[in-house]
Amino acid sequence: MNNSKRKKFTLSISTLLSLTFIGGAQADNISLKFHSGLSQSRPEAEQIDKFASLVSEKSGGELEIEVYHAGALGLKEADMLRILQQGMVDMALLYGEYYTRDAPSLASVYAQGAITESSQHDEILDVIRELYEDGFSNWNIQIVGGVVAPIFDVGLHCKEPVHSLADLQGKKVRVWSRHLVDTFELLDVSAQVIPQNDMYMALQTGVVDCAYYLSTVAPTVSLQEVTKYESYLHPWAASPWLFGISERALSRLNNNQRQALEEAGEEIWNETRATAVDPEREAQARQVREELGIVMLPDFSDDDVETFVGAAWQAWKTMAENAGEDGTRYYNTVTQVISEE
Template sequence: MKRTVKISVIATAVAACGLGFMASAHADATKTLKFHSGLAQSRPEAEHIEHFAELVKEKSSGTLKVDVYHAGSLGLKEADMLRILQAGMIDMALMYGEYYKRDAPALASVYAQGAITESSQHLEVLPTLHSIYQKAYANWGIKTVGGVVAPIFDVGLHCKEPINTLEGLQGKKVRVWSGHLVDTFKKLNVSAQVIPQNDMYLALQTGVVDCAYYLSTVAKTVSLQEVTEYEAYLHPWAASPWMFGISNKIWETLDKQQQDALIAAGNEVWNQTQSLSVDEQRETTAREERVAMGIKVLPAFSADDVQTFVQAADQAWQEMAEKSGEEGLNYYQTVSLLTK
C-alpha cells in the first residue's frame, strides 16, 4: 500500500514538472511587440488599438502579444517615427502622415480640410488614402497592417459672439490646428494662428483669439462651452486615417501565422472603424448635448460661404503640395480629383 502511494506521488510530481515545462516553453514561444501610440488612452481610437492587440493574441493562438504604450509613454517623438521604425528601434507604432513633415513633406499634402463637403465623400476617398500611405511607409521599411479610420466629425466655428458667416469673421482672430488652415483663412482675409489644443482654452479665455475652428462633436471634451457661447457648422472633418505600422526588421522575424494574425487583426479593426466613421445620428446627438450645455447652435454657414471656403482651402492645399515637391503634387492631384 505504501509503495503504491509512493509511486502515485512520484507520478504526480513528474506530471507537474512536465506541465511546468510545457507552460515555460509556451511562455518562451510567445513574442511580444511594443506598440507606440501618441494618443491619450481616453481617446476613442485607443480602444480600437487595444482591440487590435486582443485580436492579434487570439488569431496567433497566443504566440504573439502586442503591448500598447499610450500617450507617448515610451518617450518617442512623433516627428522621428519614420526613422525609428526604419531602424527597428521600436516594433510597431500608430502612424499619422501629417506628423512627418520633416522627413516626408509630401505626406502632409495627401488630404486637407475642405476636401470634402459631405461626410459620405470620405468613404469614397479611403481606399486611395490607404494605398498612398501603405506605399509611402513601405519606402521607409515599414509594413502597414490595417489601422483606425477616424470618425468624420462636424467642424465648426466656436465663437464668443454669434458668427456664422465669413463676413462676420472679418476682423476676428481664429484658432486653427495647421499651417494649411492659416493659409486658407488668410486667403479669406481672416487672421488665423496655430494654437495647440492644450492651449486653446486659455487663448479663448484671455482674448488671444475670438473663435476656435474645431471638431464640434468633441468640443465638450475640451470644455469649449465654458469659453465660447456660439457655434456654427462649416464642413465635415477630412480625417486622415491612423495606420498600424510595423518595422520590416521585426516583421521578418515573425512566422507566417503571426504575420497573418497581424494582417487579419488590422484589417478587422479597419473595417469596423470604417463602418462607424460616418454616423449622422452620432453628430445629431452630440449637437443636442451641446445645446443642453448652453451652447447656442446657429444656422450653418451658407452654401455660398462653404464654397468660398472650399475654394480657398483647395488653393492653399495645392500650394502646400507644390512646395513639397512632385510627389506631394501627385498626392494632391490624385485625392482632390476624387472629391470634386
C-alpha cells in the first residue's frame, strides 16, 4: 500500500471511529417523561421545572426530564402507581393521599391535627419521607427528592363570628377529606367534603356556613367575598410532593445520570424545606386578608385545639387501622415521634 492510500485508509478508520464514538454518546443520552397533575401556575410547578433544569445541568446534558404539567399526558392520579409500575410513564409527582384505592396506607402517614406548632413539621419530615419511600417501593417506585410544601395557617372561615368549638355547633362546615369529616363528626359538628372549585358557591348559596381552609391562601379563591370572619385553628400538616421514578426507568440510567437525578432532587427538597416554615410570610398574609375586609377573631383556645387534635388523632387511627398493617405502622411511627418532641 503506497503512502497516499495508507493516509486515506488511516483517515477513513479515524473518521469511522469518531462517528462510532459520537453515535455511542448520543445513544447514552436519555429523556424521561415526568407527569404532574398540578397546573403550571402552581409554585410547585416552578420547582419541578427547576429540578428538570438541574438534572440536565448536572448530567452534562446526558439526562433530560420532559415535564408535562396539568396532566397533559392524560393520566389519572388514582392510577399513577400502576402506571409507573408498568412503565407507561417514567416519573411522576406523587402525593400519598391520592392513592387510597391502591395504597390506602399512604393516606395514613400524615393527617390534619398531627401538629399544633409549625416547627414540629420540620422535626418529623425525615420520618414522613422514609415512610412514603417504604410505601412507594412496594410499587417498584423510588423517590428522588421532591417539594416540601409550605406550612400554612388553617382556620375556620365563616359568615358569622365563630372562634370556638361551641360556636361551631349547628354550623355546616366544608372540609377537604373523609378524615376531616370523621374528625368533626366526633365533635358533633356537621361537615362534608366539597371540592375547592365548588367551595365558593357552596358558601354563597348556604350549603355550608363555614369553610375549613388554608387561611394563608384564602384570597386566591376569593373567600373574603363569601365569608367575613376568620379564626386560626392549627398549622397545616402538609404532605410533601415527591419525585418518583419507576425502577424500570431508573435501571436505564448510567451512574452519572443517576447521580445527577438524585442530586437535583435533593437540592429541591432541601431548598423548599428551608422555606417551609416562615412566620413572617404568615403574618404578611394575615395582614393582606385584613386589608381585604376579613375580621380576624381570636384564635381557638388551647382547650379547643386540644379537643380538636384528640378527635383528629382518633379519626386518624381508625383510618390507619382500616388501611391494614402498614397503615397502623405508619400511624404509630409518626404519632410516637410527635409525642416525643
